[in-house]
Amino acid sequence: MDLVWVEQLLDRVGYRHSPLTWAGCLSGDGSDRRFIRCRFTGDPSVLVVMPGGQSPRELAEARAAAALGRHFWQAGVPVPAIYAFDPASGVLVMEDLGDVLLYHRLQDKPAADELRALYRQAIDALLSLQVSARPDFPADQCWDTPLYDRQLMLSRESGYFYQSLVRDVLGREEMTRQLSAEFARLADRAAAEPADFVLHRDYQCRNLMLPEGRVRIIDFQGARLGPLGYDLASLLYDPYAGPCAGLTPELREELLEYYLEKAEKLVPTFDRAAFVRGWYFLALQRNLQILGAFAFLSHRRGKIFFGGFIQPASKQLVALLTAPPGRDFPALRRLAREVQQQT
Numbered sequence: 458m459d460l461v462w463v464e465q466l467l468d469r470v471g472y473r474h475s476p477l478t479w480a481g482c483l484s485g486d487g488s489d490r491r492f493i494r495c496r497f498t499g500d501p502s503v504l505v506v507m508p509g510g511q512s513p514r515e516l517a518e519a520r521a522a523a524a525l526g527r528h529f530w531q532a533g534v535p536v537p538a539i540y541a542f543d544p545a546s547g548v549l550v551m552e553d554l555g556d557v558l559l560y561h562r563l564q565d566k567p568a569a570d571e572l573r574a575l576y577r578q579a580i581d582a583l584l585s586l587q588v589s590a591r592p593d594f595p596a597d598q599c600w601d602t603p604l605y606d607r608q609l610m611l612s613r614e615s616g617y618f619y620q621s622l623v624r625d626v627l628g629r630e631e632m633t634r635q636l637s638a639e640f641a642r643l644a645d646r647a648a649a650e651p652a653d654f655v656l657h658r659d660y661q662c663r664n665l666m667l668p669e670g671r672v673r674i675i676d677f678q679g680a681r682l683g684p685l686g687y688d689l690a691s692l693l694y695d696p697y698a699g700p701c702a703g704l705t706p707e708l709r710e711e712l713l714e715y716y717l718e719k720a721e722k723l724v725p726t727f728d729r730a731a732f733v734r735g736w737y738f739l740a741l742q743r744n745l746q747i748l749g750a751f752a753f754l755s756h757r758r759g760k761i762f763f764g765g766f767i768q769p770a771s772k773q774l775v776a777l778l779t780a781p782p783g784r785d786f787p788a789l790r791r792l793a794r795e796v797q798q799q800t
Contacts, residue, residue: 466505467652472541472788473548474506486663487777488517488676494553503540508547514600519547521600526551529680534589535673545757554673559662563702566766573711576797578672579665580716583688585675587654588723594655596682604658605683607648614742615640622767623792626752627799636788643786647684647742651726651736658681660691662698677726686722688731689716690740694777696770698749737782744774748796784788 483492489509496502504620506522508515525541526549530536537552559575567575596603619636623629632640657664657680664676693709713736720727748770775782775797778790 459556460636462670463493463505466548467495467541467550469543469548472503483501485750486676490518504551504553506539506549506551513545516544516715517600518678519549520544521598521680523549524595524598525677525705526681528593528595529590529674529677530590531597532533532585534585534590535671536677537675554668554675556672557667559665559672560588560697562667563662563698563704566703569703569708573708576670576704576708576712577715579662579692580689580712580719582672582674583660583663583692584656584666584716584723585720586657586677586680587685587688590655590722591653591757594682601679601681603681604679605652607644610647610742611640612646613749614746614749618745619749620756621749621756622752622796622800626756627796633788636792639683639789642791643738643741647735647738650684650686652682652684654683654685656681657688657691657787658683660688661695662692668670682769684739685720685744686736689713690736690743691747694740694773696751696773699773707732737777737780741774741777744770744777748774767800770799771800 463483483494491507493505494502495505507521523539526536526539530538537554539551542548619632646652656678659676666673666675692713698704751763751767751770754760774793778786778793783790
């Protein structure tokens with residue numbers, strides 16, 4: 458990309474420190490946004506984030522990233538600082554956190570003590586997002602929906618799973634009445650959870666960075682209000698970080714207990730037993746959503762990287778459904794086993 462163009466862009470959003478000496482393009486995960494790293498003589502590098510296009514929806518996403526990022530920073534949530542934003546173009550200039558994701562560190566198979574410490578950091582950061590950022594949360598700035606609710610669960614989690622994976626990849630026809638009824642029952646149960654906290658909705662190891670070994674949260678532009686348990690399920694039932702990375706069932710239980718102890722101190726109305734009961738249904742919803750996303754990104758968008766996680770995510774869905782509450786979803790249990798066998 459032309460360096461003069463980048464300099465002009467930075468001028469337009471009011472961010473210029475010293476002469477630009479280097480710029481490089483970075484790739485996003487499932488996003489169409491473009492990321493440009495800019496280095497300056499004697500000054501820290503920054504990231505210039507550009508929307509994938511200029512549609513109203515893409516510009517609304519950029520506005521949400523700026524507004525929510527500023528709110529989170531002011532609330533003490535460990536997100537990158539927002540330096541400048543141009544509403545007309547959707548161009549955002551933000552702190553550069555480097556290249557190391559929690560995902561990358563997990564690939565090195567850290568020792569148990571380090572792994573535990575990293576996940577405790579991630580939980581501390583999550584609770585900061587969920588609780589500390591709740592006062593004055595700018596729900597009117599959410600670009601997608603302001604609330605994680607039953608309709609979203611049905612259309613963009615269980616429905617997304619069925620359309621993108623079961624129909625598009627496995628070639629199935631319309632879902633059965635029994636399965637449709639189970640999806641509705643699952644959404645009813647998940648929607649019964651208190652939903653007055655800040656929800657990231659994609660809180661997993663590829664959205665957590667480790668500059669200088671400290672957890673920082675990225676990709677937060679889809680935040681909205683929702684239940685506490687969803688993001689914790691995203692983190693602890695994360696196909697990117699399964700048992701091969703050391704996130705064993707035993708460590709998952711230990712980290713759940715760590716979260717519960719911290720939440721009890723931070724949330725006066727927190728009900729441990731109710732949280733644990735509801736967490737299971739939110740974990741199922743999350744697992745369906747991420748399977749749909751993996752299928753869509755790999756088969757419709759051609760992003761083959763994500764296809765490699767369909768199998769571990771389907772194995773995890775089967776494991777979740779073998780728990781006693783899974784007996785209420787026999788059609789989904791059968792389908793999950795078929796998905797595991799055929800992907």
